[in-house]
Amino acid sequence: MENKWLNEAFKGEVPNDFQGKVGWQSPSNIALVKYWGKRGKQLPQNPSISFTLSECRSETFVDFEKAEKFGFQFFFEGKENPAFGAKIEKFLLENQSFFPFINQLNLKVESRNTFPHSSGIASSASSMSAFVMCLLEIERSLSLSKGRPIDMVLRKASYFSRLASGSAARSVFPKMALWGATPYYKGSSDEYAVSLADDIHPIFKTYYDSILIVSGETKSVSSRAGHALMEGNPYAPARYAQANENIKNLLAALKSGDLDTFINITESEALQLHALMMCSNPSFILMKPNTLRIIEEVRTFRNETQIPLCFTLDAGPNVHLLYPDSEAEKVESFIKSELLKYCNQGRWIADHVGDGPKKMQ
C-alpha cells in the first residue's frame, strides 16, 4: 500500500454552501505490550500491541459549516468543556498543514463516553480516534479521498489519531493492532498502527476484558508526564530492549494460540509499566492495596483451576482481567464471588474484543 497520500490534504476553496453533521463511535483499547516512552513527534520508543475493546467507547458528532475563519466549540456529555476542547484545538492547530481546510470551517463537536466518567478508564484513545474519523469524513466529503479503499482510510485515521494521542493509533483497527516498527511484522510502522486481525489465532478474537474498578479517581500522573519521565529513567534502554523481545514472542504466541506465553508476557508487561513508574524521578505508585489483592487472587485461581485467566494494568490501579469466551462463565462467577469486594462500590465493566470504529447516523 502506498503511503504518499498520508500527507495529502484538501487545499482548495470550501464551497459556500458546505455544511452538515458527521458522527463516529470509536473504542478504547488495552495494551498487552505497553507503549511507555516517546520521541520526536509522537513516535513510540518501542512497538506496542493491544486488544481493541467494544463497550468502552466514545461517540462523537461534528457539526460543520463554511466560515470566514476557524471556529471551534467542544461539548462533553452535553456541557461545553473548554479544557478538553483546548486539547483537540491544539492538535488541529499544530497539524494545520494536514488539515488546511479547517481555516474555512466552524466546527461544533459533541462527544460522550459509554463508560462511567469516574471509572479511571483512559478516554483519549477512543475520543481522539472518534474525532479523527469525523474529521476525515468531512475531508472526504470535500472530495479529496472519495473512493479510497477502506484499509487506506483506516491507515490515515491511525496516523492522525497517533498525532493526537499515541495509543489512539491502535483504536481504529478491529480485534488487535500493532503500533511501532518491528522487524518481526512486515508493514509495521512508527507512524501508524496496523491490524493484526488476520495474524492471530481465533481464540484471541473471543477474548473478554473484565475491568475491575479499584478506584475511580483521576490519574495522579498524566500519560504525557509519564512518557516524559522515561527520558531520565536509568532502566529505559533495558526496557526498550525487553519490549522488542516481548513483541517478537507475543506475535508468535498470538499466531499459534500459545496461552502460556501470552499470559507470561501480558502480566510481565503490566508489572514492568508500574515498575518503571516506581523507579522514575519523581516516582509514582499507581497500584492500590486492592490492586495487589486482586493480582494475588488471580494467580492463585489460575494455579488451582488451570483456567487461562490473566491480568493487565493501564497507568492506574484498575485491573483488566483477560480470558477466552470458553471460560467466561467460570471466570465471571469467580469475579462475582471473590473479587468484587476489592472494587470501588463493587463496580466492574464487562468488555470484550471488538470491531473498531463505526459510523453513526
Ligand code: PMV
Ligand atoms: O496514548 P497515551 O499517550 O495516553 O499513552 C498510553 C500509555 C499506556 O496506556 C500506559 C500504554 C498503552 O500502550 O496504551
